[in-house]
Amino acid sequence: MEKSESTKIDVVETNKERKGKAPLLGKAPVVAAAVVHAKGGGAKRGIAIFDLILRIAAFASALGAAVAMATTEETLPFFTQFFQFEASYDDLPTFTFFVVAMAIVVAYLVLSVPFSIVCIVRPHAVVPRLLLIIFDTVIIALTTGAAGSSAAIVYLAHNGNQDANWLAICQQFGDFCQRVSGAVVAAFVTVVILIFLVVLSASALRRHH
Amino acid sequence: MKAGALELGHASKVTATVPQKGVNRGMSILDLFLRIIVIIATLGSAIAMGTTNETLPFFTQFIRFRAKYSDLPTFTFFVVANAIVSAYLVLSLGMSIFHIMRSRAQASRIALIFFDAAMMALLTAGASASAAIVYLAHKGNTKANWFPICQQYDSFCHRTSGSLVGSFIGIIIFILLVLFSAVALSRR
Numbered sequence: 001m002e003k004s005e006s007t008k009i010d011v012v013e014t015n016k017e018r019k020g021k022a023p024l025l026g027k028a029p030v031v032a033a034a035v036v037h038a039k040g041g042g043a044k045r046g047i048a049i050f051d052l053i054l055r056i057a058a059f060a061s062a063l064g065a066a067v068a069m070a071t072t073e074e075t076l077p078f079f080t081q082f083f084q085f086e087a088s089y090d091d092l093p094t095f096t097f098f099v100v101a102m103a104i105v106v107a108y109l110v111l112s113v114p115f116s117i118v119c120i121v122r123p124h125a126v127v128p129r130l131l132l133i134i135f136d137t138v139i140i141a142l143t144t145g146a147a148g149s150s151a152a153i154v155y156l157a158h159n160g161n162q163d164a165n166w167l168a169i170c171q172q173f174g175d176f177c178q179r180v181s182g183a184v185v186a187a188f189v190t191v192v193i194l195i196f197l198v199v200l201s202a203s204a205l206r207r208h209h
Numbered sequence: 210m211k212a213g214a215l216e217l218g219h220a221s222k223v224t225a226t227v228p229q230k231g232v233n234r235g236m237s238i239l240d241l242f243l244r245i246i247v248i249i250a251t252l253g254s255a256i257a258m259g260t261t262n263e264t265l266p267f268f269t270q271f272i273r274f275r276a277k278y279s280d281l282p283t284f285t286f287f288v289v290a291n292a293i294v295s296a297y298l299v300l301s302l303g304m305s306i307f308h309i310m311r312s313r314a315q316a317s318r319i320a321l322i323f324f325d326a327a328m329m330a331l332l333t334a335g336a337s338a339s340a341a342i343v344y345l346a347h348k349g350n351t352k353a354n355w356f357p358i359c360q361q362y363d364s365f366c367h368r369t370s371g372s373l374v375g376s377f378i379g380i381i382i383f384i385l386l387v388l389f390s391a392v393a394l395s396r397r
Contacts, residue, residue: 091352094341126395133391137384140326144333145340152283152338153345157353163280164346166355195326198387202322205395206315 040207044123047204051132051197052116058193059109062143065186066102069095069150074176087169087176094153095180101146102187108139119204126205133201140194147187154181230312233393237309240389244305247379247386248298251332254375255291258284258339263365276358276365283342284369290335291376294328301325308393315394322390329383336376343370 072095073088089095112135115128122128157177160168170177258278265274278284304321308314346366349357359366 087352092350093348094344130391130395134384134388137326137329137387140330141333141380141384144330145337148334148337149341151334152341155283156342156345156355159282161281163276164356164358167353169353191330195323195330198326199319199323202319202391202394205391206319207395 041123044204045120047200048116048119048123051200051204052113052120054193054197054200055109055113055116058190058197059106061186061190061193062102062105062109065147065183065190066099066106068179068186069102069183070099072176072179074173076172087173089180092153094149098146098150098183098187101142105139105143105146105190108135112136123204129201129205133198133205136194136198136201140191140198143187143191143194147184147191150180150184150187154184233312233396234309236389236393237305237312240386240393241302241305241309243382243386243389244298244302247382248295248302250375250379250382251291251295251298254372254379255288255295257368257372257375258291259288261365261368263362263368265361274361276362278369281342283338287335287339287372287376290331294332294379297324297328312393318390318394322387322394325383325387325390329380329387332376332383333380336373336380339369339376340373343373 069089073086075086089099112132115132118128119125119132154177156166156168157180158168158170160166261276261278261284263276278288301321301324304317308318308321343366345355345357346359346369347357349355
């Protein structure tokens with residue numbers, strides 16, 4: 001009986017010693033990897049917070065552009081016997097496209113805020129960031145399309161074109177022109193912010209190793 | 210038996226990493242291929258727009274009716290933007306080949322994403338501005354008293370409308386390029 005007890009104790013001790021040694025050897029690289037993981041997480045969280053702030057700024061700019069274009073309506077104080085001189089955004093189909101496109105961009109930016117918050121809460125999640133990058137790129141294309149086409153029409157309205165015999169209508173509708181030009185500028189600001197957002201998401205996607 | 214088990218474990222590890230590396234390499238090769246397609250598309254657009262020159266067969270005593278791309282500043286911007294994007298893509302081919310060889314590059318991939326997004330914005334701005342002018346040339350605008358010039362300059366109109374197609378194809382492929390770079394970044 002004594003022998004069996006002593007052997008039992010011996011076995012237990014050696015087991016404990018083995019258990020005590022092996023994790024110590026194996027823990028060091030695990031701890032180092034965990035530290036790098038946590039540091040990467042901190043930086044990614046900071047990037048995600050900045051991403052959210054920029055997204056709200058882009059939303060404000062896009063909303064300003066859409067509203068500024070949609071509320072244009074100028075009526076000149078003189079009129080002939082047949083019609084009244086008025087200008088609003090739906091007189092030019094390009095401006096109608098601008099309002100619709102900016103409305104879509106505003107809706108997208110509002111819907112993407114929860115994804116951004118998910119990226120803040122879980123800094124190492126890959127799928128939300130990937131989704132944000134791809135949809136942000138598509139929205140860049142849409143916004144630049146709306147802004148570019150309206151910029152071409154605004155340029156034409158300011159300068160006219162002699163070869164095509166197109167008159168510069170800004171000379172008559174001054175207030176309308178200013179409003180519309182301001183909306184185009186706001187749309188281009190949105191584009192710049194969106195490009196920055198894509199680069200941020202890309203830099204947060206990389207794996208720290 | 211132990212050695213056999215070890216060998217089995219080692220072999221399973223190797224087969225696990227090879228498909229991931231293979232997918233990354235496949236995406237980089239597809240990226241290179243798509244880039245070459247966009248070069249052809251944007252170069253074609255620039256040349257198609259840049260070689261427009263239509264002279265109408267009648268003329269008055271004072272002026273000759275002629276239409277070129279440089280008559281409209283927007284078309285000039287279109288040609289310049291497509292040329293810049295073509296040049297950038299040729300330069301980025303080298304970067305793409307570097308990514309095929311080194312799948313682990315991260316900082317250069319992020320730089321490539323930034324430049325791809327910026328060039329896509331430039332291309333889209335040029336294409337959409339020209340699309341607006343082409344639409345105006347086809348339909349005119351009665352409220353602004355702008356006459357649709359396509360009714361007179363038929364061949365000029367066809368040329369300019371056709372050159373927009375290459376640009377728009379380039380925009381769609383640019384979106385795919387950014388997607389591939391982002392997926393390659395996240396997979397490492």
